[in-house]
Amino acid sequence: MRGKITSYEYFLFAMYAILTSKIMTLPCVVYETAGHDAIISIIINLSLDILLVLFITMLIVKYPDLTLFEFLSQKITKVGAYIIISILSIYLFVKALWIFEETYEFMINSLFDSFSTLGYFIPAFFVTGYMAIKGENTLGRCLEIFAFFVAIGLFLCYINTAGIVPLDTNLPYFRNGITNALNGTLSSSLYIGNPLILLFFMGKVKTTKKMTLKTILCSLALMFFVVLNDFSFYNIMGNSVIYSSYALSHISEFNPFVSELGHLTWLSIIISAVNLFSVVALMVYSYSEGAKTIFKLKNRTIPILCSFVLMYIICYILHFNLSDFENIITNYCSYPSIIIILSVLLLLIILNLFRRKKNETISN
Amino acid sequence: MDIESKIKEIQKEFHNTTDLIVRKFESTDRTICAMVYLDNAVDKLLLSQCAIEKVQQFSFNENPNKNIKECQQNLIAFAQVENVTDNQDIIDSIVNGFAILIVNKCDTLTKIGCSKWVTRYPSEPPTSAVIRGPREGFVEDISSNISLIRKRLRSNEFVIEDMTLGRESNTQIKICYLHNVAKPIIIQEIKEKLQKIDIDGIVDSSYIASFLGHNRHTLFKQIGTAEKPDIIAAKVLEGRIAIFVDGSPIVLTVPFLLFEDLQASDDYYSVPAKASFLRWLRLLGGIAAIMLPGIYVALLLYHYQIIPIKFLITIANAIEVIPLPPFLEILFIIFLFEILYEASLRMPRYLGLALSIVGALILGDTAVKAGLISPPAVLIIAITGVMSYTIPEQSAQITLLRLIFTFLGGALGLYGIIVGGMILIAYLANMDNYQTPYLAPFAPFIPNDQKDGLNKKPITSQISRPESIPNINKRRLRNEGEDNIV
Numbered sequence: 001m002r003g004k005i006t007s008y009e010y011f012l013f014a015m016y017a018i019l020t021s022k023i024m025t026l027p028c029v030v031y032e033t034a035g036h037d038a039i040i041s042i043i044i045n046l047s048l049d050i051l052l053v054l055f056i057t058m059l060i061v062k063y064p065d066l067t068l069f070e071f072l073s074q075k076i077t078k079v080g081a082y083i084i085i086s087i088l089s090i091y092l093f094v095k096a097l098w099i100f101e102e103t104y105e106f107m108i109n110s111l112f113d114s115f116s117t118l119g120y121f122i123p124a125f126f127v128t129g130y131m132a133i134k135g136e137n138t139l140g141r142c143l144e145i146f147a148f149f150v151a152i153g154l155f156l157c158y159i160n161t162a163g164i165v166p167l168d169t170n171l172p173y174f175r176n177g178i179t180n181a182l183n184g185t186l187s188s189s190l191y192i193g194n195p196l197i198l199l200f201f202m203g204k205v206k207t208t209k210k211m212t213l214k215t216i217l218c219s220l221a222l223m224f225f226v227v228l229n230d231f232s233f234y235n236i237m238g239n240s241v242i243y244s245s246y247a248l249s250h251i252s253e254f255n256p257f258v259s260e261l262g263h264l265t266w267l268s269i270i271i272s273a274v275n276l277f278s279v280v281a282l283m284v285y286s287y288s289e290g291a292k293t294i295f296k297l298k299n300r301t302i303p304i305l306c307s308f309v310l311m312y313i314i315c316y317i318l319h320f321n322l323s324d325f326e327n328i329i330t331n332y333c334s335y336p337s338i339i340i341i342l343s344v345l346l347l348l349i350i351l352n353l354f355r356r357k358k359n360e361t362i363s364n
Numbered sequence: 365m366d367i368e369s370k371i372k373e374i375q376k377e378f379h380n381t382t383d384l385i386v387r388k389f390e391s392t393d394r395t396i397c398a399m400v401y402l403d404n405a406v407d408k409l410l411l412s413q414c415a416i417e418k419v420q421q422f423s424f425n426e427n428p429n430k431n432i433k434e435c436q437q438n439l440i441a442f443a444q445v446e447n448v449t450d451n452q453d454i455i456d457s458i459v460n461g462f463a464i465l466i467v468n469k470c471d472t473l474t475k476i477g478c479s480k481w482v483t484r485y486p487s488e489p490p491t492s493a494v495i496r497g498p499r500e501g502f503v504e505d506i507s508s509n510i511s512l513i514r515k516r517l518r519s520n521e522f523v524i525e526d527m528t529l530g531r532e533s534n535t536q537i538k539i540c541y542l543h544n545v546a547k548p549i550i551i552q553e554i555k556e557k558l559q560k561i562d563i564d565g566i567v568d569s570s571y572i573a574s575f576l577g578h579n580r581h582t583l584f585k586q587i588g589t590a591e592k593p594d595i596i597a598a599k600v601l602e603g604r605i606a607i608f609v610d611g612s613p614i615v616l617t618v619p620f621l622l623f624e625d626l627q628a629s630d631d632y633y634s635v636p637a638k639a640s641f642l643r644w645l646r647l648l649g650g651i652a653a654i655m656l657p658g659i660y661v662a663l664l665l666y667h668y669q670i671i672p673i674k675f676l677i678t679i680a681n682a683i684e685v686i687p688l689p690p691f692l693e694i695l696f697i698i699f700l701f702e703i704l705y706e707a708s709l710r711m712p713r714y715l716g717l718a719l720s721i722v723g724a725l726i727l728g729d730t731a732v733k734a735g736l737i738s739p740p741a742v743l744i745i746a747i748t749g750v751m752s753y754t755i756p757e758q759s760a761q762i763t764l765l766r767l768i769f770t771f772l773g774g775a776l777g778l779y780g781i782i783v784g785g786m787i788l789i790a791y792l793a794n795m796d797n798y799q800t801p802y803l804a805p806f807a808p809f810i811p812n813d814q815k816d817g818l819n820k821k822p823i824t825s826q827i828s829r830p831e832s833i834p835n836i837n838k839r840r841l842r843n844e845g846e847d848n849i850v
Contacts, residue, residue: 006808006809008808008809009808107779111666111667111777111778111779112666112777112779115779119775119776120779123776123779123780123783124783126783126787127783127786127787127790130787130790130791131786131790134790134794137794137801138790138793138794140807140808141793141794141801141803141807141808142786142789142790142793142807144806144807144808144809145789145793145803145806145807146786146789148806266667266670266778269778270778270782273779273782274782274786277783277786
């Protein structure tokens, strides 16, 4: 049964990539810049992600037997393919590092008074590295099992919450035009573009009928869910949003059903940890696959180990402090990140416009 | 051929073992004959009545080479009477319970199939007791086991292939499958793996199971086992291959899915809704048995703030006077529980009962009263100890995983439990045996197989065979008047 991943597994990859931190840390980050228009920023973020999913899925369905490198080699020469894969790999490495650091900060704030960095990073590297090294089949199967727990957890966190949400806390929107919303999107640009990992699964998916349509419909459903979560969060918390870094945890505190059982915010902690580590594993797989292609390696183990050492060194230099990370990301990564996303999106749209020629097969 | 020299030759091959019996006698024309066999391996009464007595009354007319064929065909009243080809054949036949007839001055030796090994009657196996359904269980005799399975699969498509393994034990192995269902590539792979085994002896089917698994250092079971013919018949019908080993009542099945251990034969003989409920209960019981002590330690050591306040007060009062930290306390009780379990299992039945009472009631109660261990910790271990037997086939794995998760909870708190759980799932998801994902039909998710998954549907809706198990005949249930669809 090993070989290509199923379309359901691919669909789950897309869902995990869209979800990532969007119900946890993103709402607070966006609110700092966008203020009352934060929810508009989040809708823009999600729309960009869904567009990426749409065009990547269309490409995968159109070229089911070509890997990313083979496809790019045919379209824009081998040199062009190497350049694009390198940029994407570095981009995903930075994103993985960011999520690792974000999760570390989250663990310290939610679970522990003090926690050794090695105690966090070694198990985190181990679990994500193991999943990435074992390949796309193992990743797909793991995410299928985790999806079950994440879905139940989210359901428990949200049950009955909708009824207590005031609807007018942040009205009216667009007080300063669209500027605040766009600034919010720009400041949170590193939260966008996770679906780029899907490119590295080109040629490894068993495509099915109406796969694109099904994936997009489910992505839209997920978008609706995320917007609902963040909308509830903004309206419940009001101006104190900036003091509430973890949306899902705070939402579940306002859940009368869950709070009767006790402090079950730990449920959101488990969901987030599982979700974030799963996405990191997908990213680690993707950039190591890129490194494997560029350096013509036989397996992904060496690039993964090297990247983990590099990640730990970077974190060590920055004293494992998320605010230092945030400063760097905001100052240096926002524009490159949004440029990469928009460029890839444009490239995908153009590539999807071309019809597949009959003689386009595997080149190598 | 001189009879004395042949007898000496055979005795020499067997190093003059005392249980090699040589029974000499004469036929009516005074031709000297001998019957060579292993004591306790043949049915002596039957051999005496149906072979020795008959040959004694026969006349070879001083030409045994000519008349031995008539003796074999018309005289010896056994189903299996054949010529022996060479010395190795003589040895193999004798160790397998055949008697060898040697006639003086006759070049042909005859082997007579009259084996009779000590065995017991099929009875309900202690590990697979059922409330409803068949109660027959396999025994240590391979022929009886094959008979039990043949009784349930009376089809010309049911094929049995023989093999002998073990240099010294010469153990009989039988590979059974449905020719029109099982995938030939899997059968071939199993045969190749079995043929590669070069070991001195196969004492039990578990020896074979160790060789058939793809990952030999894993903690998890890779080969299915069953002690009941109805279970094996059902598995063979799904496209699995069964491996019978002489001397073992445990029959192996390949390929194996982890989910199989959540299924019980009772599920198929009761209403589907109850079966579904019980399967969920087993799953939750298994997960809780693995994780509960670890979560308890993690909560007490690192995250007591997330325990509801009423629980926290109760627990705090209980552990206030305990000298050991929660991690050591739980470890101590786990080891105590396992020692008591192991001792009561090995003790004679009545002593074992007494030991259980002393261990569970007196030791546990005294330890709590003495303030060495707390009641919540005892409760946690007792609950998980019971829960681990909701999936009895996996109880050994659950016990070891429980220890690992207790360490993780003690060292890294809830974070350790989360990471441990993810690694465990990733490890299981990575396992493939005989083209079958270990976590199928859940990862990868196979919608068709969910009909016999956690939520069991009635047999009337299970139209096709499970896709998780490789097979060449998908259709299981046919509508009236429908042709065979392959």
